[in-house]
Structure formats: structure tokens, C-alpha cells
Amino acid sequence: MQVVELTRAGDGANRSLLRDMHRLRRKVFKDRLDWSVSTRGDFEKDRYDTQDATYLVVVDRGTVLGCVRLLPTTAPNMLAETFPELLDGANAPRSDSIVESSRFCVDTGSTAATTEGGLRQATFMLLAAMLEWSTARGLKSIATVTDLRMERILRRAGWRLRRIGGPRRIGSTAAVAGLLPIEDDALDAIRRNGGLSGPVLPLKMALPFAA
Template identity: 55%
Template sequence: MKVVALSHSALWNHSDLTFGMHRLRRRVFSERLDWDVSVSNGLEIDQYDALAPTYLLVVDQRSVVGCVRLLPTTGRNMLANTFPVLLDVRHAPNSPTIWESSRFCVDTQSLESPTTNGLRSATFLLFAAMIEWGLQHDLRAIATVTDLRMERILRRAGWHLDRLGSPQQIGSTKAVAGLLPVTEAALRAVQETGKINERAIITPSNVALAA
């Protein structure tokens, strides 16, 4: 497995990865988690995909088995514009050193069994890639809206969420917003917990090596 970092424009030059990511999001968020998301022609796509995000994709044998979307908090993003209720009375993060992650998911059906601590290697790879990408772009934190289950997964992986508000019921999900630190210490913790010995991200020019 490899993790590929692709801009929105670069992603559309790789249609197999594009459709694989949106199909995976449909299977996870619409079918498995029963979230209220928009699905068209078998693909889960929302308004934030039109805002030129960066995507990190876990690729195994040319199949997308994990993904996450990254957007700057200085523009429109899910926390500020869709889920501000999760902030209690705080303002949404708005800083060039804080980006937002959303649509994090891993294909639990096609991957190997969980590791000894209950998490799959693709989950650790994607967490590590998020921190690496953040370090490369001088971020200090990643904001995210997630559920309490994922908050526990992050804690088990060694990456602790600093809550920005109290959990709220949103649809079928108990959701919470928070900040994840982007530091070398956080990266080491995830690498050690997940037994990752190498840097996770490969460059877009090496996307063919992900096969």
C-alpha cells in the first residue's frame, strides 16, 4: 500500500483513482454509516469537492482503499459552514496554518484483518500521511468534524483530538469537532503505534508506483 497526495486538478487526470475514491465514500458514508450524503451514479460527492481540495489516497493494487480530503480553513469548509453548532460559542478556525480534514474513510471490507490494537494498517498510513502533509506545508493543526467512534480510533492510534465543543447529535451520528496537532511528536506516536517504518506519502509523479 502507498499513500498518494493529489491536488483536485491532478486527481481528475487519474479517473480510476477519482471514481475509486468516490465509490469508497459512497460505500462507507451512505451504505455503512447511513449518513445523509448526496450520491449520484454510485458516487458520493458534495459541494466541498468543488473547492479545489487536496486528497490523500491509500492505494493498493490500483484500488483506493482509504481517503481523506483536506481544505484550508481560510475558505469555505464543513466545520465553519455546515457544522458550526459543534463549536458551542467558539469561532471556527480560520488560519493558513490550520486546514480541515473531512471524508476520512478506510475500506474495512477488502483490507486485511485489524492489527493487534484493533486498527488496520491503512488507517495508520492515512493518519501518518495527514501529519506528514501538514508538516510539509507548515501547518500546526488539522481541524476535523468526526464522530465519537473515530475520536476513540484516533486516541488508540496515538493522535489525540483537542475538542472545540461538546458532542452533538447530528442525524444518526454523535458528532464532535476538534483540532489534531501537526507535530513531529504526533507523527512519531502514530508511526510507533502502527509500526510504520517509512514516510507515508509518495509524490504525484510517482502515482504509477502505487500499482
């Protein structure tokens, strides 16, 4: 397995992985979780899938096993525009040092590799990649909207969400907004708990402004 970084301006190979990523998102968020998401055919895609988005994708022999979307909080994002009620009256994070993560998912039916704690290896690889990517860019935190199940997974992995507001029911999901701090301790814990021996992102992808 490996983690690759994709944008919507990618070459032909990247476009193929982007399509497979949108298929996985449809499979997870619509077919399995039955969330109210925008779908077209086999794909799940929304108005935040723009040129501003960066995607970290776990790939194994050409198959997409997991993904997460990263958006600048200075651009349109889900917490500020779709779920502001989760802020409990606080201002949405808006800073060059904060990005938003969304659409985090792992295809549990296609990846059997797990850690001693029972979480999928692909989950730890995505979390580590988020931290590596953010650290290389000097970011302070990642804003996110997640459900309580995923908050527990983050805690088990070693990355504690700092809640912005209390949980609220969004459709069929108990959702919460928070900030994930970009800290060496969190990355060390995720690598240790996930059995990762080192960085999961290739150096040229982890570094900012890489050629």
C-alpha cells in the first residue's frame, strides 16, 4: 500500500484514481452509511471538489482503498458553509495555517490488513499522511466535521479531537466539529499504534512547493 497526493489538475493516471476515489466515496457515504450526499451514477461528488482541493489516497496495486479531502479554510469549506450550526456560535476557522479535512473513508471490504488495535492499516496511513502533509506546510491544525464513531477512532489511533462545539444530530448522524492539532506527538502515536516504520508520503509529496 502507498499514499498518493492528487489534485484536480492531475495527469491521466491521476484522473483515473480520482474517478475511483469518487466511486469509493459513493460506496461508503451513500450506499453503506446512507448519508444525504450528492451522487451521479457511481460517483459521489459535491461543490467542494474544486481546484482548491487536495486529496490523499491510499492505493494498493492500483485499487483505491481510502481517501481524505483537504481544503483551505480561506476558501469555501463544509464547516463554514454547510454545518455552521456545529460551531455553537463560534466563528468558523479561517486561516492560512488551518485546513479542513472531509470525506475521510476507508473501504473496509477491500482491505483486510489491520493493526493490533483492530483498526485498518489504511486508516493509520491516511492519518499519518495528513499529519506529514500538514507538518511540511507549517500548518497548526486541521478543522473537521466528523461523527462520534470517527472521533473514537481518532482517539484510539492517538490523535485527540479538540471539540469546537457539542455533538448535534445531522440527519442520521451524531456529528461534531473540532480541530486536530498538528503535533509531533500525534504523528509518533499514530506511527507507533499503526505499526508504521516511517513516513508514508514520498518526500517530494510531503514537501511544499515540490517540483
